[in-house]
Amino acid sequence: MTYCVGMQLRQGLVFLSDTRTNAGLDNISSYCKMTTWEVPGDRVMMLMTAGNLATTQAVVSLLEERNLAPSDRDPTLLGVPSMFQAARLIGQTLRDVIAEQARTGPTAASTFNATMIFGGQVKGGPPRLYMIYPEGNFVEAQSDTPFFQIGETKYGRPILVRAYDPDMDFARAVKLLMVSFDSTIRANLSVGTPLDLRIYEADSMKIGYSRRIEDTDADWRAVSDGWSDALRQAFDSLPDVTL
């Protein structure tokens, strides 16, 4: 499995992903699931991927190759005029890769599907955040749905829904994401540290704060250890039920 969250705030965008991949419980690896493209002053794009690793790596490689030879492979992520067109390009590439893998060679027990969170900003437009589906289509975050989750989304969702605030600063948003990831990691063995964090400050047109959060990270440990106590205290603070 995987767990990634992309979150839209007034201040900008925050992305957090785990790194665990598995092909069965006895075959676990660590892969970075976050890819970044940057042309300082012009555009910043971040992509997080969940699903079949061969599919997601192929999509990223195809997008990278286009960027290296833009003259004969138009359009490219570095050349499109908007985030919307970038999301279309990624969606088409994803759909093509899945269709190709499903059509040829031996069939696999698992599917070739993948889902992606894509966000960033292209000069002339606002920061945008998309969820891209295996079919190649996508939806955009709005004030009603200001964050996207992919992979193992359920364990970490209740706290996101309740504590999200679009006016949070980045430090508070990262704390919220850490709580959400902690609940997920404790419940699902196929989600695991280290985590990859990227922050994009609106209108900065450059990659912002980045960090790899290891299991020994002091902030991560403080959140992970503190959340159990905090939850129990929250539970104690509720009024007693009368039977």
Add this chain to the structure above:
Amino acid sequence: MTYCVGMQLRQGLVFLSDTRTNAGLDNISSYCKMTTWEVPGDRVMMLMTAGNLATTQAVVSLLEERNLAPSDRDPTLLGVPSMFQAARLIGQTLRDVIAEQARTGPTAASTFNATMIFGGQVKGGPPRLYMIYPEGNFVEAQSDTPFFQIGETKYGRPILVRAYDPDMDFARAVKLLMVSFDSTIRANLSVGTPLDLRIYEADSMKIGYSRRIEDTDADWRAVSDGWSDALRQAFDSLPDVTL
């Protein structure tokens, strides 16, 4: 979907189930998913069901029919010498019903599967709690795994894992279950109030406290409304993250 939790405490057993069933988002009904058998002084048994409603109703009806004519349909739930034998009987009945429905008639898009939580006490043995699978086999709760969930289990699991304590009294256990159900109901439309609560006090050999918890129930409202605030305060109490 469905959400049911059966919990083992030193004081006894607690069962809570929702009542929503659905055959698509446009076809929602309310059914009690909890069945109780009682011979005061001799045995108390409680069964909660998740999955195909036709399957679970058939299983319960077959078990009831056996009880009505025990002489020619041995064994029966009211006659077996132990909870273990009762769980075997239910498991066999469940497996037979699924096999029969899958073999005959038109095939359905949904499967005929169902999963069950079964608990209670037969004189001469301790209180026991089982999870029964569609294959007819089952596992028993232990101190390491003191509760079972069926249906939509993920949203409500983190708080159960963190706040469960085998020495809790029944009122506190019900409060914990209400928090777990509140998180689930807010996230999944196919889980809904009213809830059915049953408590079995160890060695009492009779059905204990029972209650149907409507959406307007004062305790339920206090827990549901209070939990959002309590969670946000718990979140605030965590140390800030340094970026």
